[in-house]
Amino acid sequence: MALVLPLAFFERPALELAPLLLNKVLAHGPRRARILEVEAYGGEDDPASHAARGPTPRNASMFGPAGRLYVYRIYGLHHCANVVSGPGASPGAVLLRALWPLAGVGAMRRARGGGDERVLCAGPGRLCVALGLDRTHDGADLTDPSGPVVLTDDGTSPPERPLTGPRIGITRARDAPWRFAVPGAVGLSRPLAPLPSGP
DNA sequence: CATGCGATCCGCT
DNA sequence: GCGGATCGCATGC
Numbered sequence: 001m002a003l004v005l006p007l008a009f010f011e012r013p014a015l016e017l018a019p020l021l022l023n024k025v026l027a028h029g030p031r032r033a034r035i036l037e038v039e040a041y042g043g044e045d046d047p048a049s050h051a052a053r054g055p056t057p058r059n060a061s062m063f064g065p066a067g068r069l070y071v072y073r074i075y076g077l078h079h080c081a082n083v084v085s086g087p088g089a090s091p092g093a094v095l096l097r098a099l100w101p102l103a104g105v106g107a108m109r110r111a112r113g114g115g116d117e118r119v120l121c122a123g124p125g126r127l128c129v130a131l132g133l134d135r136t137h138d139g140a141d142l143t144d145p146s147g148p149v150v151l152t153d154d155g156t157s158p159p160e161r162p163l164t165g166p167r168i169g170i171t172r173a174r175d176a177p178w179r180f181a182v183p184g185a186v187g188l189s190r191p192l193a194p195l196p197s198g199p
Numbered sequence: 200c201a202t203g204c205g206a207t208c209c210g211c212t
Numbered sequence: 213g214c215g216g217a218t219c220g221c222a223t224g225c
Contacts, residue, residue, distance in 0.1 A: 123208070126207090200224105
């Protein structure tokens with residue numbers, strides 16, 4: 001039984017929220033997919049974040065309440081979807097980088113013009129096409145059960161030891177290991193090695 | 200007002 | 213591996 005996550009769940013900084021989003025389920029109508037890979041983006045303190053230089057019409061959602069979607073267009077053609085973090089209206093968001101298709105796979109494949117199950121949602125731009133997310137969903141309230149897009153918990157816990165590594169494709173703050181992924185997951189946007197040491 | 204370039208994907212080489 | 217597609221914003225004249 002899948003429960004829509006409450007606002008309180010999102011009321012934490014992006015870096016803290018990011019690993020907790022792993023294994024949660026994003027639903028857009030009949031299309032549902034499990035979160036496999038994310039990246040945290042902060043506020044003024046994070047030079048790689050869209051929020052680093054203050055609010056604009058494009059990134060306004062990052063400066064609003066937590067638990068909303070922040071969807072933006074990149075390179076003129078692709079969309080990227082983020083979960084806005086908290087607390088309150090402090091800027092920050094978690095970029096969704098890869099999902100695993102759970103339901104509505106036919107619709108996803110149609111939207112993307114075919115493709116292997118493992119590739120449908122493997123990448124920030126791809127998952128937006130597969131789930132049918134674009135700028136019109138910017139600001140959508142993920143905690144509203146009657147809204148178009150919701151984030152649910154189907155009882156699968158986040159991994160105790162998520163894979164971590166540097167964020168992809170950025171030019172500033174390249175060293176910060178703010179990318180998180182489910183260990184052993186098939187269908188990541190790019191490979192992510194486990195930490196070299198462990199108990 | 201002009202320019203540059205970015206949290207990307209795909210097809211061809 | 214490389215380049216093309218192509219939008220919105222930030223920056224600098």
